[in-house]
Amino acid sequence: MKRIAIVGNGGAGKTVLANRLGPLLGIPVTYLDALRYTDTWAVVPEEVYAARQREVVDRDRWIIDGNSLLSMPVRMAAADTVIIVDPPPLVCLWGILRRRWRYRGGRHPDGVHDRITVDFLWYVAHRFRRTHLPRVRACIAEHFRGDQVVHLTSHAQADRYLDQLTRRTGSPP
Numbered sequence: 001m002k003r004i005a006i007v008g009n010g011g012a013g014k015t016v017l018a019n020r021l022g023p024l025l026g027i028p029v030t031y032l033d034a035l036r037y038t039d040t041w042a043v044v045p046e047e048v049y050a051a052r053q054r055e056v057v058d059r060d061r062w063i064i065d066g067n068s069l070l071s072m073p074v075r076m077a078a079a080d081t082v083i084i085v086d087p088p089p090l091v092c093l094w095g096i097l098r099r100r101w102r103y104r105g106g107r108h109p110d111g112v113h114d115r116i117t118v119d120f121l122w123y124v125a126h127r128f129r130r131t132h133l134p135r136v137r138a139c140i141a142e143h144f145r146g147d148q149v150v151h152l153t154s155h156a157q158a159d160r161y162l163d164q165l166t167r168r169t170g171s172p173p
Helices: 014-025 032-036 046-057 072-078 089-103 118-143 155-169
Strands: 003-008 029-031 062-065 081-085 148-152
Touching: 003 014, 003 072, 014 029, 014 062, 014 081, 014 155, 029 032, 032 046, 046 062, 046 072, 072 118, 081 118, 089 118, 148 155
Parallel strands: 003 062, 003 081, 029 062, 081 148
Antiparallel strands: none
8 A cells, every 4th residue: 555545525534534544654645625726725727736646646655635536547547545435425514514613614734625515515415426426436447457445434444444554554543
């Protein structure tokens, strides 16, 4: 596990998992939101975003946290591990509310900008599993040539996965 792509619904726990995996495995974490947006949440030009992502995936070791379907083939082709974080939509909505409460909106220390809109909440509650996740799986099937795809469907399952890795590496989480 040297090149890990983490994907999943909003509020699913992708960033929490990435932030725990990075130190555990000694791998730097990159957040797609930090590559995609400026400090004022303006979208960077597509060629800048693509170049930033290529720079990351050209490295020997990385964890990339994010969902962008447009650039997902780049990550999938370079990854040796894909982790799908996929708890039920209500858990994701709860995660979004907890994040909002914790950070009070704005940009988080990890580069994520907290923008909750009705469209985003609808995506989390209904569209992710119906439309986005099947496209993610199709992208994995087409481009991924790595070792393993891990599908985590609960926070407890994610914790067990991290515990297994901790025992394997001998490092604390």
